Amino acid sequence: MAASSSACDAGVRYGMRRGGVLALLPHAHMHERAIEREAQALSGAATALLQYTPQAAFSDDATIVLDIGASLRLFGGIRALCRRVRGTVRQLGLTAAVSCAPTAAGAALLARHCHLRGHHHPRTLSTPRLQRRLDRLPVSALPAALPYLDWLKGIGCRNLADLRRLPRPGLQRRGDTRMLDALDCAYGEAMELHAWIETPPSFRQRIELTERIEHAEAAQHTVQALLAQLCGWLTARQLAVTQVCVQLEHERGRQAVAPTVIELALAEPTWQDAHLIRLLKERLAQLEISAPVIAVVLEAARTEAMAPASESLFPEPGGTPEDYKRLLELLVARLGVEHVLQPSPLADYRPEQANRWVSVMEPAAPLDARPLPPRPGWLLEKPVALVMRQHRPYYGSRLHPVSPPERIEAGWWNGLLVTRDYYIAAGADHCHYWIYRERIGDVDGVEPHWYLHGVFG
């Protein structure tokens, strides 16, 4: 049984009946305990924590033990590691008491006891200190001692130090060996054996939401929790992901709607979640969903072997090519593929054909280094027809040509025929413009048609 802190403030206590709680808090949400969802959350947390060590195991009473002996150096010491573990747990939407000690059983005892007492994150690094700390714990903190609490209390045995002072043969005869074994393991006097968690060969996790959500953006926290699990799985299996697939499942039953799928393909394989979180955040913000979401599924669609980057001694200015690719992916995720462009010039005489820009996700053609007459930096999307004033094209002021003409005549083969004479023209404001005169239509002696096609910067 559990209650939120605001409920506890309102006077809700453990052991109350439903009617009593409703009398105190008429709008309280009551949830039935769902054992299988608890187990799912716990195994999800264990998967996510695999990013810190390959050796994780379940201990009794919703406790996960991690062997971090080999990870301390990598994550920058015990404090930094504990901070990261707490951050990951928070990302999963759970709360945890984190403790560390030379023995796994001892750490588990301390964490459980401190969690009940509301203490925070005890850290013990040496065996004598751990033993002193354990000595002060009440007997009830040891799960194996729970069946014998009454007679232990009757003989005045209150804490673990008292329990250890009792003669071993007597305890063994009256109780069972599990209590003594647990005590020995916690004090570091016996070997501990753990069944380390095995990771499945493929990753597909589903989280059912407690409420139906209407906006895709609200699913972000659930997606983050799933991504944390994905990270743990990737690290444990030494893989990197190149494509992930998020499904937002909608209401089933009569009005069944097919799940909304977000496919995310990455140019650079990754095994850390920061970039994935940013990309999915942008995608979710863009997404319009047709029906409320009830569950979120995350699948690692394509993976490959992890290749850790080799760090160089002197970092290059401007970051690595991977940084640049990550930036492009982020821009594409929010703005769309068609709005992030790179030049891919075409070998064509017509400027509007030659100046081709394609999405950064497509391969680009190189520019051939052909000497050409001056070309403006800016090309108008659509040429602007210029009015004539005193037989000169007019754009803000009368334009006078300052260069010899360049004749461009091409495109008869695909119906986009252009017959143009281009000039560079200067206005009274000293700006230079790229204008052209249409030659077709000029044959019968009507006024020439002038167009503005570019601006020199």
Next chain:
Amino acid sequence: MPPPSLDIIDSPQSIHSSLWRASQLARGGARCLDTGFAALSAELPGHGWPTGALIDLLLRQPGAGELRLLGPALKALAPRRIALVQTPHAPQAIGWRQLGVDATRLLSVRAATSADAAWAAEQILKSDSCAVLLFWQRNLRKESVRRLHLAAQGGNTLFVMLRPLSCAQDASPAPLRLSLTAAAGGVDIGFVKRRGPQRDTPLFVSLPSLNLLHHASVDRRTPAPVAAGSVLSELVG
């Protein structure tokens, strides 16, 4: 307290590099990049474009010569990338190459709203993987400008925001604000704001010519239509 000695008043930069007298240009502190125009560099604090800070270029009209003015700096930063956000027209790759900028270095980002454009600019600044960011913006909220300036300070990007001259009235956190007006053979640069003395007269900088007679040897001389037009108007008039 004894009066401070005279040479300290004369050169406050000897106390700290970010101190300067109102009559002299600031020096030190910012990393700078040579502009390629000696006359302009001499008038700028740090003798060049500051990187990792917002530079405001206020254009009287688009095409006032801003590309040719920035050209040497863009060329000096090769082969690193140049990001163009919200360009006024489509950039023409051949035209940029003639300015000395290789087309493969260009990245053009277009956004539907100004909020999206500001977001894109901020991401580019934060990632620090482009050497130059040129950002065209008409009206941007004051908070967004400040935010972009802060993002620029985190990196080493040459960040130039190009806006119409009407924005000169608005307050801006940019340490350097210049106005550009096209002039015959170059550009007139007005110093709206700089870390240094106020300068009221614009500075004329002669820009490299457009190489107008590039193919003169191949082609005919100056064309008929102009001559014909002028003669005709005289006849009619």
